[in-house]
Amino acid sequence: MQRRRAVILGLGATGAAVAFMLGVGAWRTRDRQRGNALLPLPVGDMDWDLTDHRGQPVRPLDWVGRPVMAFFGFTWCPDVCPTTLNDISLWLEELGPDADRLVVALITVDPDRDTPEALADYVSNFDPRIIGLTGSAEQVEKAAADFRVKYARVPRDDGDYTMDHTAGVFLFHPDGRFASIIDFHEDRRFAVPKIRRTLS
Amino acid sequence: MKSLFLSTALLLAAPAAFACGTFTVGDLTIEHAWSKATIGADRPAVFYVEITNGGSTDDALIGITTPAATMPMLHETVVTDGIASMPHAMSIPVPVGETVALSPGAYHGMLMGLATALKEGDRFPVTLTFENAGDVTVDADVLSLRAEGPDCSDAGQ
Numbered sequence: 001m002q003r004r005r006a007v008i009l010g011l012g013a014t015g016a017a018v019a020f021m022l023g024v025g026a027w028r029t030r031d032r033q034r035g036n037a038l039l040p041l042p043v044g045d046m047d048w049d050l051t052d053h054r055g056q057p058v059r060p061l062d063w064v065g066r067p068v069m070a071f072f073g074f075t076w077c078p079d080v081c082p083t084t085l086n087d088i089s090l091w092l093e094e095l096g097p098d099a100d101r102l103v104v105a106l107i108t109v110d111p112d113r114d115t116p117e118a119l120a121d122y123v124s125n126f127d128p129r130i131i132g133l134t135g136s137a138e139q140v141e142k143a144a145a146d147f148r149v150k151y152a153r154v155p156r157d158d159g160d161y162t163m164d165h166t167a168g169v170f171l172f173h174p175d176g177r178f179a180s181i182i183d184f185h186e187d188r189r190f191a192v193p194k195i196r197r198t199l200s
Numbered sequence: 201m202k203s204l205f206l207s208t209a210l211l212l213a214a215p216a217a218f219a220c221g222t223f224t225v226g227d228l229t230i231e232h233a234w235s236k237a238t239i240g241a242d243r244p245a246v247f248y249v250e251i252t253n254g255g256s257t258d259d260a261l262i263g264i265t266t267p268a269a270t271m272p273m274l275h276e277t278v279v280t281d282g283i284a285s286m287p288h289a290m291s292i293p294v295p296v297g298e299t300v301a302l303s304p305g306a307y308h309g310m311l312m313g314l315a316t317a318l319k320e321g322d323r324f325p326v327t328l329t330f331e332n333a334g335d336v337t338v339d340a341d342v343l344s345l346r347a348e349g350p351d352c353s354d355a356g357q
């Protein structure tokens with residue numbers, strides 16, 4: 001799977017990469033009978049297994065009963081991810097203690113580089129309520145599939161790589177139902193009320 | 201070239217707030233050159249800046265170089281069908297009468313192969329290459345990882 005993706009991306013075109021990611025999404029959802037093919041599963045129906053930035057195991061059932069705000073990214077990304085984390089930190093600041101019950105999780109799409117320690121270094125720069133989650137390549141693939149998130153490794157000329165990934169922030173009600181998506185860089189006037197609706 | 205640049209860089213005469221210097225080349229004015237602190241030297245850094253074209257010819261930013269990184273590159277963050285990617289930007293248009301910003305979540309300089317980690321308070325030179333106006337070297341100031349941009353309200357501009 002990983003090798004096939006690398007080969008296809010090796011052809012070099014981002015267009016091909018995106019087309020392939022969409023293809024993966026369609027293929028994945030065909031053998032999954034429940035849930036909408038495009039929207040995240042309810043948290044209680046998810047079935048992934050990750051490790052947080054403190055090295056503690058985290059499973060979806062741990063989150064049921066609390067509102068959830070989760071998004072995918074990677075810490076080698078200097079623009080999109082810090083922008084999202086800054087936005088989230090500002091939203092949390094505005095919500096104040098009301099958001100203390102909220103689970104706020106950055107799930108990496110780059111587990112090769114984002115070890116728990118790398119995530120810990122990174123999230124320590126932002127609101128302390130934000131946790132980082134990582135796992136094996138397979139564990140991250142499973143989590144991404146449950147959230148209907150797409151990602152792909154994009155090689156660079158110098159042998160390094162970056163990641164394309166779904167950029168939205170997912171909100172869930174305390175009972176695990178999917179609530180809404182906050183788009184990348186969405187205005188605070190729209191984002192904060194969306195979060196507030198999951199808190200009550 | 202260097203002395204021409206220095207004579208046109210008005211700000212060098214006056215103390216400026218952090219990342220609030222102004223640089224010029226031809227009819228272009230370059231302001232708010234800044235970067236963010238990095239965690240170590242392995243992760244890439246960013247470079248943000250604002251360019252105003254006060255002339256009568258369209259121009260374009262076509263490259264950046266800096267001693268701070270072996271592989272600096274212009275990127276554009278784009279979100280297509282909800283998926284964020286950051287392709288190489290070959291040429292960032294700077295049309296007559298407009299201000300173009302490299303800013304978080306949009307165009308940015310991506311500094312890969314850092315010589316050393318960037319710490320808040322550091323300053324490093326970045327040379328911008330424009331299609332028509334040529335080269336200009338500006339100072340980029342390193343703000344915190346949490347910064348959204350320089351605060352130049354006290355800079356007396």
Ligand SMILES: [Cu+2]
Binds near residue numbers: 079275276286309
């Ligand atoms: Cu970039």
